[in-house]
Amino acid sequence: MEYIYAALLLNSAGKEITEDAVKAILVAGGVEANEARVKALVAALEGVDIAEAIEKAAIAPVAAAAPAA
Amino acid sequence: MEYIYAALLLNSAGKEITEDAVKAILVAGGVEANEARVKALVAALEGVDIAEAIEKAAIAPVAAAAPAA
Amino acid sequence: MEYIYAALLLNSAGKEITEDAVKAILVAGGVEANEARVKALVAALEGVDIAEAIEKAAIAPVAAAAPAA
Amino acid sequence: MEYIYAALLLNSAGKEITEDAVKAILVAGGVEANEARVKALVAALEGVDIAEAIEKAAIAPVAAAAPAA
Amino acid sequence: MEYIYAALLLNSAGKEITEDAVKAILVAGGVEANEARVKALVAALEGVDIAEAIEKAAIAPVAAAAPAA
Amino acid sequence: MEYIYAALLLNSAGKEITEDAVKAILVAGGVEANEARVKALVAALEGVDIAEAIEKAAIAPVAAAAPAA
Amino acid sequence: MIEAKSEHKIAPWKIEEVNALKELLKSSNIIALIDMMEVPAVQLQEIRDKIRDQMTLKMSRNTLMKRAIEEVAEETGNPEFAKLVDYMDKGAAIIATEMNPFKLYKTLDESKSPAPVKGGAIAPCDIEVKAGSTGMPPGPFLSELKAVGIPAAIDKGKIGIKEDKIVVKEGEVVSQKLAVVLSALDIKPVTVGLNVLGVYEDGVIYTESDLKIDEEEFVGKIQKAYTSAFNLSVNAVIPTSATVETIVQKAFNDAKAVSVESAFVTDKTADAILGKAYAQMIAVAGLAGDDALDEDLKG
Structure with missing residues (x-):
């Protein structure tokens, strides 16, 4: 999950999620950054609305639980 | 939230959560590290079983949903 | 998800999940295999117990539902 | 599960699920494709709205757990 | 599910699940036995521990969710 | 359970569950059909709504899964 | 065997009766032996009215029914049918019907009704007397209650039972005195009706345990x-x-x-x-x- 944490850290700080930025954070954290994973992650997150994804995560289970009531 | 993500990154990478390590990550992420907050975070997480807290998080949303239902 | 399905297919067939094997499956499926993603997938799955991850996912909802009840 | 993973790989890639396509993927994965199983699977999937089934899968578990209470 | 019931009947009676036996049962039940499905059934059950497969809860919740909703 | 499987086979195939039909299936499956048990089955099922019983069973697996966890 | 000895001088009415029974036995595909010993006359009449359209019920002496069954078995070459006599019991009667044995059982079962327990009978379940007024004015009934161990007293001018009490446990014998008291209290702990002893259909004899279906x-x-x-x-x-x-x-x-x-x-x-x-x-x-x-x- 380190890669994801790095991406969310950037997002939370209002920074762009770039390969270099993710790598820099991982390295600073003492993690050997796998080039391909960084590339793949950045590519996969392109076009993902992170704020919305997080919001959904916070709400989704609740919404799902509703019919259970 | 950046501070917490930094701590999670370290934890996930099996590193110790120290002030220096957290600061290094934040700086790499382009975040200005607030000295007091880093101190507080590291102090607060000392002796905390993060793995357990994280595990609970996986279940929590649903449990949390209950009162909402 | 094509990449994951390719990995699951190999795992289910008792084969090793290698970059070449994943690529071969994707190509057979008419999918252009992205080198970085294939590499990232194989790297990401290292250290993941697929059977356990699947089993956990199958049980989790039920376990999670308990406190909601 | 190899057969269904192959089918979903095709679906995920936006390809048609045909006997030949499923077989090609299995063979690429080093799995001996059983002609009859491929036929039966493709026939069974005809008329199934996979996208809809998947969508339901994402939400269902929590809701479904309720009657167990 | 006729095919599955035929297989379970044979299994429950301690008989071997062969193509001929499955077909005979289906025909006796007035069901037109589809050659490919019969073959697929027998092939799929090869190497399967039926007792175990019967007990292991399939993620029915999803299917169940529909009427429950 | 052979008798029940025979009945469900007929039900699944949209056929009427008669003594003769159940007996024919059992015999085809190599099971010696006990006259009294066949009669009892058919008589008992006259008062049972199979569709309803099955619908309820579709929900039950969740409950069944819980102790398995 | 008394019949064997008296075969040559058998009373004509008995021959007629056996012939009537044989006709009944041959009239239907399903023949049941039932036990109606414990059924009071009133209830029996109710049951007969209920089942009249679906089956024929005939009572007779056991010896005559036995003879009729054996003769029919012999005449039709069906030794299995003769085995019905093994299920004969005192108070038996014959039912002839086209209803399948399971339906027959269900119909008879549903026609049963509650009745008071008789003195000397075995309690079919724990019999409990509930607290509350009996509605009866003070009198000898009070001491009858007390005599069988039911805590009773006069309350607001009537005999009242002070607390719930199990007066006899399942399987125990109900005393004559208790039976009278329970009857007076209108407690009907037993169900009476026609009990199936055995049903013959198509070469098979079904007993109650075969026929009792748990849906x-x-x-x-x-x-x-x-x-x-x-x-x-x-x-x-x-x-x-x-x-x-x-x-x-x-x-x-x-x-x-x-x-x-x-x-x-x-x-x-x-x-x-x-x-x-x-x-x-x-x-x-x-x-x-x-x-x-x-x-x-x-x-």
Whole structure:
């Protein structure tokens, strides 16, 4: 999950999620950054609305639980 | 939230959560590290079983949903 | 998800999940295999117990539902 | 599960699920494709709205757990 | 599910699940036995521990969710 | 359970569950059909709504899964 | 055997009776022997009225019924039929019907009605007397109650029972005195009606234990069979119309689980992975204390 944490850290700080930025954070954290994973992650997150994804995560289970009531 | 993500990154990478390590990550992420907050975070997480807290998080949303239902 | 399905297919067939094997499956499926993603997938799955991850996912909802009840 | 993973790989890639396509993927994965199983699977999937089934899968578990209470 | 019931009947009676036996049962039940499905059934059950497969809860919740909703 | 499987086979195939039909299936499956048990089955099922019983069973697996966890 | 000895000088009415019984036995495909010993006349009449259209009921002497059954078995070359006499009991009667044995049993069972327990009988269940007024004025009944151990007293001018009490346990003998008291209290702990001794159909004799169907048990078995089939279909990946959707969902859930567990982001799982990381962050933030948190997280 380190890669994801790095991406969310950037997002939370209002920074762009770039390969270099993710790598820099991982390295600073003492993690050997796998080039391909960084590339793949950045590519996969392109076009993902992170704020919305997080919001959904916070709400989704609740919404799902509703019919259970 | 950046501070917490930094701590999670370290934890996930099996590193110790120290002030220096957290600061290094934040700086790499382009975040200005607030000295007091880093101190507080590291102090607060000392002796905390993060793995357990994280595990609970996986279940929590649903449990949390209950009162909402 | 094509990449994951390719990995699951190999795992289910008792084969090793290698970059070449994943690529071969994707190509057979008419999918252009992205080198970085294939590499990232194989790297990401290292250290993941697929059977356990699947089993956990199958049980989790039920376990999670308990406190909601 | 190899057969269904192959089918979903095709679906995920936006390809048609045909006997030949499923077989090609299995063979690429080093799995001996059983002609009859491929036929039966493709026939069974005809008329199934996979996208809809998947969508339901994402939400269902929590809701479904309720009657167990 | 006729095919599955035929297989379970044979299994429950301690008989071997062969193509001929499955077909005979289906025909006796007035069901037109589809050659490919019969073959697929027998092939799929090869190497399967039926007792175990019967007990292991399939993620029915999803299917169940529909009427429950 | 052979008798029940025979009945469900007929039900699944949209056929009427008669003594003769159940007996024919059992015999085809190599099971010696006990006259009294066949009669009892058919008589008992006259008062049972199979569709309803099955619908309820579709929900039950969740409950069944819980102790398995 | 008395009949054997007196064969040559058998009374004409007996011959007539046996012939009538034989005709009845031959008239229907399903022949039942029932026991109507304990049925009071009033109830018996009610039951006869209820079943009249569906079956013929005939009482006779056991010896004559036995003879009729044996003769019919012999005349029709059906030794299995003769075995019905093994189920004969005192108070037996014959039912001839076209109703299948299971339906017959159900019909007779449903025609049973509650009745008072007789003195000297075995209690079929725990018999309880409930607290409350008996509605009876003070009199000798009070001491009758007390005599069988029921705590009673005069309350507001009537005899009242002070507390719930089990007066006899299942399997114990009901005393004559208690039977009278229970009857006076209008407690009917037994069900009376026609009990099936044996039913013959098509070469098979069914007894009560064969005929007593527990529908719940069948429902349970059906559900178990269905669940078994469902599980097998999904777990062995043998798609059927009832399970193909679940199989697809299982495969998808497998893929999703592996994607999330490995943090390999796909378009279908980005939300789940990011959401998981976010939820973990929130969980850890909850442990960290306000000083460690930024404004967004303070709450």
